[in-house]
Amino acid sequence: MIGSLDATEEYNNAGALLGLDGENEELLGEVMSNLQKMNPLKRARTMNRLTAPPPSSKGSRAEMEKHFNELPKHIQEGLKKGELRLADTVIYSIKPATSKTIKLFETQDVKEIGLRNISNAKLPKNQALLVSGIILLAGISADQTPDMVMATNFTGFEGVPAFASGEFDLKANKKQIVPETSNNVFKTSGFTMVPAGYYKLANPRLIHDDILIELTVSLGTMQGVNANAQIWAGLHGTITTP
Numbered sequence: 001m002i003g004s005l006d007a008t009e010e011y012n013n014a015g016a017l018l019g020l021d022g023e024n025e026e027l028l029g030e031v032m033s034n035l036q037k038m039n040p041l042k043r044a045r046t047m048n049r050l051t052a053p054p055p056s057s058k059g060s061r062a063e064m065e066k067h068f069n070e071l072p073k074h075i076q077e078g079l080k081k082g083e084l085r086l087a088d089t090v091i092y093s094i095k096p097a098t099s100k101t102i103k104l105f106e107t108q109d110v111k112e113i114g115l116r117n118i119s120n121a122k123l124p125k126n127q128a129l130l131v132s133g134i135i136l137l138a139g140i141s142a143d144q145t146p147d148m149v150m151a152t153n154f155t156g157f158e159g160v161p162a163f164a165s166g167e168f169d170l171k172a173n174k175k176q177i178v179p180e181t182s183n184n185v186f187k188t189s190g191f192t193m194v195p196a197g198y199y200k201l202a203n204p205r206l207i208h209d210d211i212l213i214e215l216t217v218s219l220g221t222m223q224g225v226n227a228n229a230q231i232w233a234g235l236h237g238t239i240t241t242p
Contacts, residue, residue, distance in 0.1 A: 063204045064130040064238040070206050075128050075240055084126060087241045090234040091118055091129060091213075094149055097138075097163070097229040100222060104215040104233040114150035121213045128240050129207045131177065134170065135234035136186045136217070137197045138163050140226045154232045156196050158189045163231070166219040170235075173211040183217070204237065 035043055064086055068076065078084035093104045093116035105121035123129055137154035157164040164187055170178040178201070185199045194200075207213060215233055219225070 063132055067130055067204070067206050071128050071240070072208055075126060075209070078126060079240065084240045084242060086238050088237075089129070089239040089241075090135070090236045091123070091239075092116060092135075092232065092234040093118075093215075094152075094230055094232050096144060096149075097217075097219075097225055097231050098227075100219040102217040102219075102231055104217065104231065105213045107212070112146070115146060118213075122211060123207060123209045123213070123239075125209050126240065126242070127209050129235065130204050130237045130239075131170070131201060131207060131235050132204045132237040133198055133200045133235075134168075134178070134186075134215075135195070135197050135199070135232070135236060136163075136168065136183065137232040139230045139232065141228045141230050143228060149230055152230050152232075154230070156189050157183055157186045160225065160229065162219055162221050162223055162225050163217075165221070166217055168215065168217045170216075171214040172205075172207040174214075177205045177207075180218070198236070207235075 035046060038046065068079075071079075075084060079086070093109065094114075095102050095104050105116075105118070107120050109116055109119055109121055111117060111119040118124070136157060138157055138160045139152035139154040141152040142148040164183050166183045167180045168178070168183055169176070169180045186197045188194045188196055188198060213235075215235070217231060217233075
């Protein structure tokens with residue numbers, strides 16, 4: 001703890017101590033003058049507030065910061081230079097549940113608002129996503145036309161037992177991120193603090209740009225699955241973006 005103003009005199013450049021540049025030297029002079037007039041206790045408390053580190057990041061952003069060294073070098077450099085920044089996002093896609101194996105992201109996919117927000121099952125260049133959670137929802141469209149699929153009301157897997165009893169897995173560039181896991185983890189009805197169909201990963205993982213994303217839902221039965229059933233999938237987390 002800094003007990004008196006004398007401690008600040010170790011710094012020849014007081015602006016460096018408080019993170020101020022030359023343009024703010026006049027303002028800094030007023031601050032230092034006011035500090036000298038304070039009693040030692042108040043002065044110490046004020047100096048602690050002035051020199052305290054900024055609040056730590058929270059949520060998926062804090063998770064991304066832990067994985068910074070795993071980012072490709074060109075993305076690291078973009079973040080350091082301010083050419084890229086971190087943003088919250090959900091990468092999503094809708095696919096019909098017309099078979100026991102539903103691939104939510106495919107190489108022939110084309111980005112289209114309301115259906116999916118990436119093309120070719122890959123992130124755009126200079127984007128890397130730290131997956132913090134996965135969302136799976138079910139809905140029944142009026143028919144299989146794109147407009148009707150976009151207008152579908154999606155809810156939890158609780159209403160489709162065949163979906164809830166199935167499994168899912170997530171891979172990136174053929175590497176396993178989440179192994180085969182029961183879809184029961186997406187049954188969040190009654191969990192007031194959890195969004196519908198949301199599964200939080202205990203071990204968030206990075207997906208780099210231009211890497212194939214494979215999120216697959218596998219069903220044991222098609223019993224009770226409507227012919228127009230749709231699955232909405234989302235990868236929630238922090239992404240690098242211009």
